[in-house]
Amino acid sequence: MRFTPVPPRSASPTTQPLTEPATQFDTVTASCGDSLPVSGWFTDESSTGVVSTLSGTLQDDVARFLQTPEPTDLLPVLAASIRHSKALAMHLVIDAQPVRLVTLPRMQGFACDVQFFGLTDQQVRELRLQRVDEGSHANFDITGFRRGMIGDMVWRFALHGSRGQLLPEIAGPLAYRTVGRPEREALAVPGVHAILQRLSGPPVTLSELTRQTSDADLVRRVLNALYLRSSLIVTRACTPRTRHHASLWR
Structure with a gap:
């Protein structure tokens, strides 16, 4: 007797994976x-x-x-x-x-x-x-x-935009530096390149950035943009502890 394979049936609609369609730009929602x-x-x-x-x-x-x-x-x-x-x-x-x-x-x-x-x-x-x-x-x-x-x-x-303060996720006693090449997509606004250049080095705090750029509002706005673009590394900025002059630990 000749064996005829049965073609596989399509998966049940309830088990189909939920994916965002590739043509979502032109999808009627x-x-x-x-x-x-x-x-x-x-x-x-x-x-x-x-x-x-x-x-x-x-x-x-x-x-x-x-x-x-x-x-x-x-x-x-x-x-x-x-x-x-x-x-x-x-x-x-x-x-x-x-x-x-x-x-x-x-x-x-x-x-x-x-x-x-x-x-x-x-x-x-x-x-x-x-x-x-x-x-x-x-x-x-x-x-x-x-x-x-x-x-x-x-x-x-x-x-x-109207927001001039840091987003809550990146506010506080923190130090910042960039990752990747955010200057490729940053807008050509005066002062932005200098901030990105400073952030490309060792971690720097908000106060240090503000002193070096003299534009606190622009610094906060750039940090917000970098955070939303996953181009910002944030570390906790620890203030060095003052040691007593007679301490054995130097």
């Missing part, structure tokens, strides 16, 4: 917002009125941002998206006009319905967040959006 229960949403209790459909640790990460008085500081949202490798859809507004921005960290890219790099520095500083959703909950089609590299967007927000 269906909205799940209307079907979510009220408990799946959280809103800032202040007057900002920012609404989100995030859940779990991602929600906790972004919740720190929602507690700020003015929702113009977008760096913590970008940090959460990059740290969790989750696509986020941010509904922004500038000059009473809506701007929709989608981060795609797994693809090292982003998509925006306006020419993001056509915005002035003042407009970038005044962008306000109205709502944030996970990428799978975005209620709009991102086909035709302008595309770009997420590194360029991070540097733009870090240097020209």
